[in-house]
Amino acid sequence: MLGRAAPGVCQVVALANQQQNRNMATLKAISIRLKSVKNIQKITQSMKMVSAAKYTRAERDLKAARPYGEGAVQFYERAEVAPPEDDPKQLYIAMTSDRGLCGAVHTGVSKVIRTRLSEPGAENIKVICVGDKSRGILQRLYGKHIISVCNEIGRLPPTFNDACKIASAILESGYEFASGKIIYNKFRSVVSYQQSDLPLFSQKAVENAPKLATYDSLDADVIQSYMEFSLASMLFYALKEGACSEQSSRMTAMDNASKNAGEMIDKLTLTFNRTRQAVITRELIEIISGAAALD
Amino acid sequence: MALAFRGALRSVARRLQVRSYADAPKGDEMALTFAAGNKVFYDKKVVKQVDVPSMSGAFGILPKHVPTLAVLRPGIVTVTENDGKVSKIFVSSGTVTVNDDSSVQVLAEEAHPLENLDRSAAQEALSKAQSELNSAANEKAKAQAAIAVEVAEEIVKAASG
Numbered sequence: 001m002l003g004r005a006a007p008g009v010c011q012v013v014a015l016a017n018q019q020q021n022r023n024m025a026t027l028k029a030i031s032i033r034l035k036s037v038k039n040i041q042k043i044t045q046s047m048k049m050v051s052a053a054k055y056t057r058a059e060r061d062l063k064a065a066r067p068y069g070e071g072a073v074q075f076y077e078r079a080e081v082a083p084p085e086d087d088p089k090q091l092y093i094a095m096t097s098d099r100g101l102c103g104a105v106h107t108g109v110s111k112v113i114r115t116r117l118s119e120p121g122a123e124n125i126k127v128i129c130v131g132d133k134s135r136g137i138l139q140r141l142y143g144k145h146i147i148s149v150c151n152e153i154g155r156l157p158p159t160f161n162d163a164c165k166i167a168s169a170i171l172e173s174g175y176e177f178a179s180g181k182i183i184y185n186k187f188r189s190v191v192s193y194q195q196s197d198l199p200l201f202s203q204k205a206v207e208n209a210p211k212l213a214t215y216d217s218l219d220a221d222v223i224q225s226y227m228e229f230s231l232a233s234m235l236f237y238a239l240k241e242g243a244c245s246e247q248s249s250r251m252t253a254m255d256n257a258s259k260n261a262g263e264m265i266d267k268l269t270l271t272f273n274r275t276r277q278a279v280i281t282r283e284l285i286e287i288i289s290g291a292a293a294l295d
Numbered sequence: 296m297a298l299a300f301r302g303a304l305r306s307v308a309r310r311l312q313v314r315s316y317a318d319a320p321k322g323d324e325m326a327l328t329f330a331a332g333n334k335v336f337y338d339k340k341v342v343k344q345v346d347v348p349s350m351s352g353a354f355g356i357l358p359k360h361v362p363t364l365a366v367l368r369p370g371i372v373t374v375t376e377n378d379g380k381v382s383k384i385f386v387s388s389g390t391v392t393v394n395d396d397s398s399v400q401v402l403a404e405e406a407h408p409l410e411n412l413d414r415s416a417a418q419e420a421l422s423k424a425q426s427e428l429n430s431a432a433n434e435k436a437k438a439q440a441a442i443a444v445e446v447a448e449e450i451v452k453a454a455s456g
Contacts, residue, residue: 067338068330071392071400075364078394160332160404214395216361222350225366229390233402236332 027275034268041261047101048254054157055190055247061157062187062244069237072230073198081201081209083179088124091180091200092116093170093235094138095242096131097154102250105185105242106133108195112183117142126175130166130239147173158243163236171228178202184238185245191252193245198234203227325358326398327374329384331406336384337374345399346373347391362395369449371409372401383409385453387446414454421447 083090092113096106113127113134127145129135131153138146150166180200185193206212206223327345329337346355348370367389374382389403424443431437 064330064333064335067328067335068332068402071328071330071402074394074398074400075392078362078396211395214362216363217351218364222364222366225350226364226390226392229366229388229402229404233390 027272027279030268030272030275034265034272037261037264037268041258041265044254044257044261048251048258051102051247051250051254055244055251058157058240058244058247059187062240065237065240068233069198069241072233072237075226075230076199076201076206079206079209079211079215081199081206081212083199083201084205084208087178087202087204088121089176089178090125091128091170091175091177092125093128093180093182093200093238094130094134095182095184095235095238096129096134097242097246098132098151099154099246099250100133101253102246103253105193105246105249106131107137108193109183109185109242110134110137112195112197113138114142117145126177128166128170128173130235147175153239154243154246158236158239160232160236163232163239166235167228167232170231176202179205182234182238184242187241187244187248190248193249196241198238200231200234201227323358324397325356325360327401328399329372329374329401329403329406331386331389331403333405333407336382336406339398340376342374342376343379344373344375345401346371347401348372348386349391356391356393356399358397360393360397360399363393365391367391367401367403369446371453372403372406383453385409385412385450409453412450412454414451417447417450417454421451423447 094109094113096109100106110133114137116122117125117127117138122145125145126147127138127142129138129146129149132149132151135146135149148169150169153162177200179202181197182200183195183197186196187193203220203223206227207220212218324341325343325345326339327337327342328339329335329345344355344357346353347365348368349365350368351365353370354365367386369387370385372384372386374384376382384406385408386401386403386406389401389406391402392400394400421444424440424447428437428440428444431440
């Protein structure tokens with residue numbers, strides 16, 4: 001907005017053809033712009049500090065949640081549970097948050113789902129958006145696939161309670177999916193994260209698993225409770241991974257923004273000083289030539 | 296001097312070796328992962344025995360246990376480590392999985408070591424839960440209060456026992 005205002009001022013005054021005024025106006029415009037860029041830099045810098053503090057905490061939490069998530073998935077891997085071929089109903093859960101300004105964390109997750117939804121067979125896929133950002137991205141084109149949205153994610157560190165609420169919302173949504181995926185950002189290091197997925201299965205798929213027979217003393221009740229709890233633990237793990245990637249990515253994004261603002265400030269200061277000097281020189285020339293004309 | 300140094304180095308190396316052997320699960324060893332929402336207690340650590348309270352009764356897990364799934368009920372999980380150290384941890388709810396490679400995953404919603412439980416606070420929670428149960432209006436609230444009572448009762452039992 002400010003970028004547009006400055007040349008605008010130049011144009012209007014240039015039409016009036018007042019050399020002196022033009023320079024004064026640019027000087028003013030540049031100083032206003034300089035001030036606003038400085039303020040923006042202050043904001044991005046403090047956002048970086050805040051997310052750095054939040055990131056340290058998120059990473060510590062994530063360390064504790066990793067064995068938890070791995071433990072929850074282990075059974076499905078060990079029992080070789082596979083999605084049933086005759087039932088194409090699928091559920092995708094997009095783990096994002098409400099907050100933006102954090103690089104491509106949310107877009108990455110949404111892109112995975114968007115790519116899947118643009119492929120054939122997408123009519124059997126439903127999506128649950130965790131966090132407002134994924135809804136914002138998916139709503140326009142794939143609004144009819146979304147069955148529910150959770151928000152208020154990302155302001156505070158995720159807790160197991162949040163995961164339980166999401167899990168019960170999924171179970172109570174009435175959508176009987178045969179298989180599905182939780183799409184989330186897996187945190188790898190401060191500068192890198194990757195979209196990954198955790199598998200979801202229906203109770204029927206688990207009961208038909210080839211190696212389930214090796215497991216002892218199972219009844220439908222136990223499997224149901226077990227699966228409900230493991231859904232909550234997987235969501236909890238995905239929330240933790242997502243929160244950590246988001247904070248680290250926001251840290252990088254804000255660092256870059258501060259750097260860019262710094263570059264902009266340098267350039268603007270240079271132009272500002274040049275213009276200021278030009279104005280002084282011009283005034284001097286006018287005074288001197290005026291005095292010379294009198295002699 | 297140099298000899299002593301080498302000796303020290305060797306003993307360190309031996310200790311490292313022993314540790315890596317104990318950490319890597321072998322055929323008849325049981326790797327336990329015990330994690331809760333708030334903390335990780337064991338991460339793929341080889342232990343001797345785990346006793347868990349489940350919905351279908353408490354049971355002990357030794358290496359080469361038959362693969363099984365169970366749902367935890369509130370109570371004490373007892374872990375006997377390889378050196379005979381016994382740790383008792385209270386869990387509120389969760390799951391236990393024994394896989395065919397003898398690995399055990401105990402995932403709890405919340406878990407705390409027994410020594411961190413406070414009996415008087417537990418008593419308070421119990422009476423609060425009981426009054427909630429009595430005043431519960433609908434089925435859902437009643438069920439929730441009943442669970443709270445069950446957990447509080449177990450905490451009191453665990454803290455006083």
